[in-house]
Amino acid sequence: MTTDTPARLLQLLSLLQTPREWPGSELADRLQVSRRTVRRDVDRLRELGYPVQATMGADGGYRLVAGKALPPLVLDDEEAVAIAVGLRAGAGHAVEGIEEASVRALAKLEQVLPTRLRHRVNTLGAATSSLVYSGGGDGATIAPETLTVLAAATSGHERLRFSYEAGDGARTRRLTEPYRLVSAGRRWYLVAYDMDRDDWRTFRVDRVSEPFATGARFVPREVPTGDAAEFMRATVWRGSPTFEIDVAFAAPVAEVARRLPPAFGTPEATGEDSCRLRSTVKDSLEWAAMRLAMTGVDFTVHGPAELVEQVAQLGSRLTRATSA
Amino acid sequence: MTTDTPARLLQLLSLLQTPREWPGSELADRLQVSRRTVRRDVDRLRELGYPVQATMGADGGYRLVAGKALPPLVLDDEEAVAIAVGLRAGAGHAVEGIEEASVRALAKLEQVLPTRLRHRVNTLGAATSSLVYSGGGDGATIAPETLTVLAAATSGHERLRFSYEAGDGARTRRLTEPYRLVSAGRRWYLVAYDMDRDDWRTFRVDRVSEPFATGARFVPREVPTGDAAEFMRATVWRGSPTFEIDVAFAAPVAEVARRLPPAFGTPEATGEDSCRLRSTVKDSLEWAAMRLAMTGVDFTVHGPAELVEQVAQLGSRLTRATSA
DNA sequence: CTCAATTAGGTCGTGACCTGTCCTACATGA
DNA sequence: TCATGTAGGACAGGTCACGACCTAATTGAG
Known part of the structure; x- marks a missing residue:
């Protein structure tokens, strides 16, 4: 019922993402506008870089095809849940190089996921194997929520408070400025500036619990070695066999x-x-x-x-x- | 540089999806409009059902939070690839009940995925284990492309041509009107009307090869038992052990x-x-x-x-x- | 406490733009 | 050949989007 132009464009985009052909008349009907306006809207989408392919002749229609840029994905509830579950299950043992993008995407999705869907993801996700491959041994599993909270705080430059378990089992509370989340092998590490210790630290994410962003933003400092992954390697990889x-x-x-x-x-x-x-x-x-x-x-x-x-x-x- | 209003709204939406706070002035700067217009745009988004939360006071800003409806996801290249790979790897052994939504989401994504990204997904996906859990056993693996092509043809009501291997190993070419894609246990089945046999059939997807949609649309017929899953169960369900x-x-x-x-x-x-x-x-x-x-x-x-x-x-x- | 920085929202005038209604051209399949 | 679809130009009328300027409310820091 919203006769707004931008709203209609978004709606059109969502219709065209259904893998089928849409005749202009049907689109006009659905969007409650004239066929001429539909053509104009299609033109607009094309100008925005989303290639709408039109098949001419009788039985023709419009359809969104692959182009240069990825259009905004309009998902229904089930698809969103499927993606979230797949990402959670896949982020851990995913292919080298995309783990971090995977977590970023998950954080982006979970940020806007309606709560009712979040519940479904949680219950469904519980049925899958845990996010990080738990090699039977040290029980170093990571809750997907932890990863997404860390990722969000990191990219949003928000201070992060969490409880950390040291090697000897002692638990301490930390206030940090998270700089980067790094995946190495089957472990995740957080490179952050420890506000209490007044120095840079690398934290093992599987030892982090109850993390939450304080909401306070900070201006990123310079990482010692210039590169977070470098720093992590230097601090973590010495000492472990x-x-x-x-x-x-x-x-x-x-x-x-x-x-x-x-x-x-x-x-x-x-x-x-x-x-x-x-x-x-x-x-x-x-x-x-x-x-x-x-x-x-x-x-x-x-x-x-x-x-x-x-x-x-x-x-x-x-x-x-x-x-x- | 497109001063278009809808384009700007989409851009704003993509900015707000980054998990961080955006001060109005920065948004105005990025979008090349006045701060007043940014406020108006935020209002518009809210009217569209996307809840933009604003924190008042100094150091405040805007941020997209979870609401009733899922906003269109604006992904960057890496995130899109991560989702596609995760979906491909996860679709097979995913949790009961979301396999089909998973394939639908994958089909939707792949329909609009730029080709350069498609290449990356393919090469990365090849490194993971195959889509359907190959329990070392009968090697009944399914190419992700096959599933997405079938899903697209099914939901687009397009005739489908493919090569099918019968139980005795004989290969025949089929022209079908696909009705539904069903996941049952570890197997996938396609319920379709076989144009050559002039009757309904269930096909095992792992025996389908070289599928492609002819582009010709058809009007769905009535399924014999009324429900495709029912029909599949009746014809195929010889009780897997x-x-x-x-x-x-x-x-x-x-x-x-x-x-x-x-x-x-x-x-x-x-x-x-x-x-x-x-x-x-x-x-x-x-x-x-x-x-x-x-x-x-x-x-x-x-x-x-x-x-x-x-x-x-x-x-x-x-x-x-x-x-x- | 006070100040600074932020969101929230009202009003107004100008100008751009959006829409529907014509129209013609072109492509395609039956 | 005809029906049915897309493509797109021209035009008139109304709407709405933008920026400028204003005041109010909220919050954190000094």
């Missing part, structure tokens, strides 16, 4: 590569039906052992000894499980 | 529940440090075995025999892997 793993698979290289997480890198072929993987793994070999098991192909662990131990332990546990 | 699993854990119920995917349901306590899980699993026990292994606690499989077999097989593979 690294392992050089070496595993042989009894399957074609293509198949193994397909079933292995890309973070492991690519195995190299050693024969028609065999290949070998050499890679460096940080911190937790339990995770590595699990991913090897999940490939579903036969393999042999050549090293290091710690990985042999992990795999053997897992194997014996499974064997015990069936011997009762 | 279901298993009643029964597993005992040597750990407190709370810990086990935390490490188990919620889809399994909740185990019940059988003692201080033990609990038992009874649940039904459809179709793939390999997945169940994997998730049990991932709990990282000792357990005993009581049944069924197939699950014992799966776990034993996995255990022996791991043991072999370390015995070299």
Whole structure:
């Protein structure tokens, strides 16, 4: 009923996003305007960079096609929920390089998601595996809400308060100026300026709880090394153990590569039906052992000894499980 | 530089979707209009149902918050790619009930996705596991493109041509009027009217290849049973196997529940440090075995025999892997 | 407390723009 | 060949969008 022009344009955009053809007369009917105006509106959309394709002749119509710019997505409730759930489930084990964009998109969506849909996302999301792959071991799971709150505070330059659990289990409350959220391997880190300590810190996101933005904005400081990822690497990667793993698979290289997480890198072929993987793994070999098991192909662990131990332990546990 | 009003509104909407506060003066600056006009535009957005929250006082500003309706999402390139990849990866093993919405959203996005982004999605998507969980088993994977083409043709009422592989391996070309895309368990089915056979059929999507919409529209016929899902169930449902699993854990119920995917349901306590899980699993026990292994606690499989077999097989593979 | 910075909203005049109604040209499928 | 669709020009009338200027209310900092 809103006879407003911009409103009508938005409505037209949403109609055209349905993957079907719309005859001008039907559009005119829906939008409560004359067919001439519909043509003008279509022209306007085209001028805005959204390519509306028109098929001529009888049985013709309008349809939005791929162009240079991405038009604003008009989603219905179910689609929005599906995207949110997919993003939550996917953000953790997503492909290298898009985890952060994934979280940004999720933050953007959740910012405007109506509460009734938020409930549905929460209940549905609870049914999926947790966001970050919980390699069975240290239970380092991250609530999707935590990630989105951190992402929002970071990009909005808002001070952030949260409770942090140190390595020794002690919990402290922190007031920080978050600078960047970085995904490294299967862990997330927050590079932030700690207001209490008066210095830069990197926080492991899985140890952050009850985060909330204070609302107070700040002007970003200069990061010590100039780059947040650099700083994170420098502060975090020293001290945590690294392992050089070496595993042989009894399957074609293509198949193994397909079933292995890309973070492991690519195995190299050693024969028609065999290949070998050499890679460096940080911190937790339990995770590595699990991913090897999940490939579903036969393999042999050549090293290091710690990985042999992990795999053997897992194997014996499974064997015990069936011997009762 | 387009001084157009609707264009400016869209731009404002995209600015406000960034999770941060925007002072009116900055918005006026960016949009090249007076502050008064910015206020008017904000009013307009509010009238359209998009709740723009304004914080008063010094250091105030505007920000888009959750409301009743979902505003059109304005995404940048990376976010769009992240959503597409997440949707592709998630659509297959997503939560019950949203698979179809997931595919609809993906079809909507891909319809307008610029080609340069489509390339990125393809290359990134190739690195992830295939869309439908390939439980190591029958290799019934579905290309995401196939699903989106079918979804688009279905909702656009366009005739669909594809090559179909029957159970005996014979390939035939089909011309159909697609009626609905149904997800059931791990499989996807297309309920369509077969123009050559002159009758309704259900097609398994994993056996469809080279689908494309002819562009010719049709008027939907009446489905025999009135409901497509009903029809599919009647024609296809030969009961995919279901298993009643029964597993005992040597750990407190709370810990086990935390490490188990919620889809399994909740185990019940059988003692201080033990609990038992009874649940039904459809179709793939390999997945169940994997998730049990991932709990990282000792357990005993009581049944069924197939699950014992799966776990034993996995255990022996791991043991072999370390015995070299 | 006081000041500064912000949102909120009213009014007014000018000019641009938006709409519907004509009209013609062109493309396409039956 | 005809029906039906898009494409787009011309025009008149009314509307509405913009900026300038004003006052009020709210909030945080000094």
